[in-house]
Amino acid sequence: MGTPSTDSPNSSVKVSPASSGSTRVALVGVHGFGEHHLHNLARLSGEKLVDLVAVADPNPPAAGTLPGTTAVYPDLDALLAADHRPDVVIVATPIQTHAPLALSVLASSAHLYLEKPPVASMKDFLHLQEAAGKAGKSVQIGFQSLGSHALKALEQLAKGEATADFPSIGRLKGISATGRWVRDRAYYARSRWAGKRSLDGVDVVDGVATNPLAHAIATALRIAGARTAADLQSVDTDLYRANDIEADDTSVIRMRTVQGLPITCALTLCASESVEPYVKLHGTEGTAVFHYTEDRVTVRTEAGEATREFGRDDLTENLLSHLSEGTPLLSPLDHSGAFMKVLEAVRTAEPPTAIPSDAVNWVGTGQQAHAVLPGIEEILERATKAHATFSELGVSWACRDSTGTEPLFTDSPEASLQRGSTLWNELSPRPYLHPVSTLAGTVVTDHMPVDHAWHLGAGFALQDVNGTNFWGGRSYRRSAGRYVDLEDHGRIAFQSIDRGPGKTTLDLQWIGADGSALLREVRSFERTSIDHRTWRLDIRTELTGVVDCSLGSPGSHGATGSGYGGFFWRLPANGSARVFSSTAEGEPDVHGTVAPWLAWTGDFDGGPATLVFGAPAESTDPWFVRLNQYPAVGSALAWDSPVDLAAGQSLSRTITVWISDGTLTPEEIEGLVA
Template sequence: MAEKQPAGVVLVGLNGFGRQHLINIERLVGLGKMRLLAGVDFNDPGPEVRGAHTPVFASLDDVSAAGITPDIVIVSTPISTHHDLGLRALEFGADLYLEKPPTATLEQYESLLAAATAAGARVQVGFQSIGSHALDEISEVLSPADGSEGPIGTLRSVGASGTWVRTRGYYDRAPWAGRRVLDGVQVVDGVATNPLAHAVQTALHIAGARASDDVVDLATELHHAHRIEADDTTSIRLTTAGGVDVTCALTVCATEQHDPWITVYGTEGHAVLYYTRDELVVTPNPDAPAGGSGSRSTFGRTNLLENLIDVRAGAADTLLSPLESTGAFMRVLEAVRTAADPAQIRPEHVTFAGEGEDERPIVPHIENLIDRAVKGSSTFSSLGAPWAAAPAVSGTLAVTPAGSAAPVPVADLRTGEDISAANGPRPFLDRVRTLSGVVVTDQQPLDHTWHLGVSVALQDVEGCNFWGGRTYTRDAGRYVWRADHGRIRTLSESVIHDAEAESTCGQRLRARLEWTGYDGAALLTEDRQVSARPVADVGANGWELDFSFSLAPAGNRPVALGSPGSNGRPGGGYGGFFWRLPAVADARIYTAEAEGEEAVHGTVSDWVAVSADFASNDGHPLAGTDAQPETGSGRGPATLVFVSADPDPWFVRCAGYPGIGASLAWDEPAVTRPGSPVRRRVRTLVLDGIVPRERVEALVSSLVSA
């Protein structure tokens, strides 16, 4: 039933964001939809701001004492005050418009939700992005539950990206700004809970997470470069009860400010929502059966206060951002609130711009890290950000060069436990580097987030994908997203310092691994041996990585080991040993018989060499950082020589992305049988500088004859 007169509104908080509310209130008053009965603030901004006829009180109790009974109370005050003011507003019998985030703790949220339910009150939370009509379009481009195919397919994951800028003055503007707790009161003013809270809530909304129990497997990493208590550079990774991965990577320490965006990943494409301007860019996969071209559209937005007024008046059916739909966000906020204090990003990882109140910190490469985290459902630590916590590692591989008493770390042994399920979690060698510190591997790059340093991976083991990403199937004749990803975990691991290793000043690692399919069944066991030793040649500054593995059935029957090539994709026989290189310049790829990417790809040769300039690797998060003195700057020229006596063709990529592999199943599956495992060995020379071809050939000859 329509109201007889416009809704009477009291605004609590006339300054700060409250001034935006006053602008909106003036519009709604002009439309005849509401009346501003009073304002509440200790600091009256004056009649030119709040209106000449608007009385101002110091508290809601004073409003009540004046005999004013509002229909709606708007609370636009610091986070720490939301709970108590919300409860007091409900005592009026009023509906409530509550600025985001709803409360400062999950307990307060549940208390307020219970009170609102008991009072039968409507509570709208001011996540204005949820009023965007672009959200309806996202539902259209995703495949609906009826089985029909949307342009970008079925929802896989959602990412929230925020690269904002905040100055010292921003945090000096109020005592609570940048605080977690103030005078014993919870404040929780972090990047994910205040300035970029809309990004988090919009991502959760698209992923279908509303209630607090819609969130599972939640983890946060909190950092700050500002001299504040709260976080300003944060990654959040969670999975919804419906199995959708949500990753939020946010900072206010970017090089320059950009509109934040939400990326919606489907099985047949993706969409990007720039929620501050309600712009949606839809990009279907070009090889999808439905085909179709991309689109860019701008949508309108429903004002949330107006929506609340319309629901009261019967002109709208439901609230767009009700309190009960923000429980998932509150789970995130609670995780941020209860996490260990944010880690200070050390000065060597921060640059500064501006002076005085305009001074602001910049975290180098943060934009690249955010892009990688969102696309790979990853975290800053997993990506190897030098200022983040160490990722899940089991140790470091090191060699002691001739004439040196100290070992030189040359690779990190990653467990892979922190890699997302869709990227084929597996142990791998990370940050493999030359003796002078040139990093010659990459992991979770933007072009293929499932490429992990140096690893063993296969895309088809009895129908399970242990490579990551989309799966090439013969039936589809293309790559498709399937819930078929397995994982490889370490059962046991030991570092051997035997006589042979010691005599060569090196180190040997032995590990037993288990390959578990998507259904939890063990398919393979792997015995792996990795050793590192200096190159026994005074004319070359380098070391040798000796990598061997054997794959045996976990059960009592043969197991087929396949690839896209064995499933019908010409030239796509990758799988087995694979080395992902970072971005390179002036690369030269050659064997004893051929030279160039196209000529070498698919050939069988005793060795393949790659020499390149790694100094151009500006986009890599680790490039140019001096955080690890033992590794230098991570840049420079280097030469890699891969040597193998196995009959596997070399898989070579450079133009599209740089990587080298020894293909276990080039165009036919390999079969491992009980008592007859598949064994492979690749020895790699990791050399500083551009080593001449004749020197490479001499080194290979020396290596093979050793």
């Protein structure tokens, strides 16, 4: 039999039997989150539900912290060797110790409460599942948010149902989670394992997604109905670190369930200030936001906003009730399989990329200093709205997305082609240009912005081709008199590419929402150098009907002034913006007009620049302009009525864009377009 630690204030206490009717509990790890368990066990002891018979920790708790009858040991082996016979053992120790300690607990015939994350590898998880099954013991995992009473309502909302407190948010399109916390240098200096991927050859995986903000992922998975590893079709990771650590502190984790539901978690420990994390359900008729640390749900629909705070079941009490009354566990080991698939993807991924020091601001001094990534709040929001990684967004400090990005021309760097094939279906996957820059390197396109995630650089798209949306986002329908969410998104697929110096041609196919081919397209790009500060981009598209097609826009469906569709150029934010044509100036006077050219000048992130758009010679398409809501220019193919294209019939449009450093005058512009 083991003996209590002689260093403990309770070392002289003899083991005593549990109080009548109380569950005998032992706690391994009394510091860190173990302190929370000590306080909770004191409460439960006061209610005569538990008897804390022993604790184990190499660093004993302070005198007076424990009941006088609680024995203290330096480790679990010594505790189990004593004659305490605990019914339940709670393990709240460093991540890398979870697997061996959990196996020892199960071998002792005690039930187990194991803090999150369960273990540090899928191999250990499967071993633990097997051991629990053989021992016939219950294992509760410490994802406290899974005790929230809000989950029942959220699961109903995820099914498209209304609840007693909330209206339906419609069909669930996706789930996201956002976590913005601050962690200083002291946080990573508190222990040898903090911020490590491994320690002394043992997996730790102490990253933002697998430890501090692991609840965001676990909660999103629970609402999505993903319990086991088999419930997830895929897991993509995009991992970074601003701190001098091994693990990630800023990451996007993108999952897809076997039903095709996207779940994207954008998380950082490098925010400007800590904000309560939340999980968001994106529905066709509204959204539901769950602040899981506060058990608060807010639902927003066109009818308004409703908020309710819910109660929460304590997971230790739930385990006790499970053992005494058969109440189902709220966070059983077997339901952590999906989370473990995420952890395994993080564990086996390439080490997190170090964010360049010039992209990080440090606030504070000494051990209280913490890293801040400028603009991270908007970056996280963009990631969750587009279900995109930092790399796919093209964030300046992120790795270059080499899978779908390539130079547009073989002999110049000013334009990149995005194939767009991996985009979320709601964005209508399609090829587009981004980034496009001036000769001096000022970027003059944007993609997947916060306000319209489906705005994709410079390209060609239509919101309605025979009822299929190739634009992205919601579709305007005359019958509804508004934009509605429909499962009507198509994609523009690559067939071939012919790239050369100064000219590139794409063969594309427009695939409808039902998988059928609607249009063939040949899209060509030509580059011409004009002078030391200006280059010209000619974009020509030829559409040929595979079947009889009706090409439409919101305007052709009755949305006055919203005839966008065809050529479209989304600009980044720019100051002192001015938009004008040869006949008018300002958004109200230029929008919807026909003019031979339209110019945009502004102060962009890299400096002042001018874009001049030449109208297509093939037709008198009106200009579509937005300046106040967001910066964009388009040439509207179907402004207020559809364009019919018979099978085998072709239609072409050619747009010329002059891209110049500096602010050009109207006279200089007239000289360019002459």
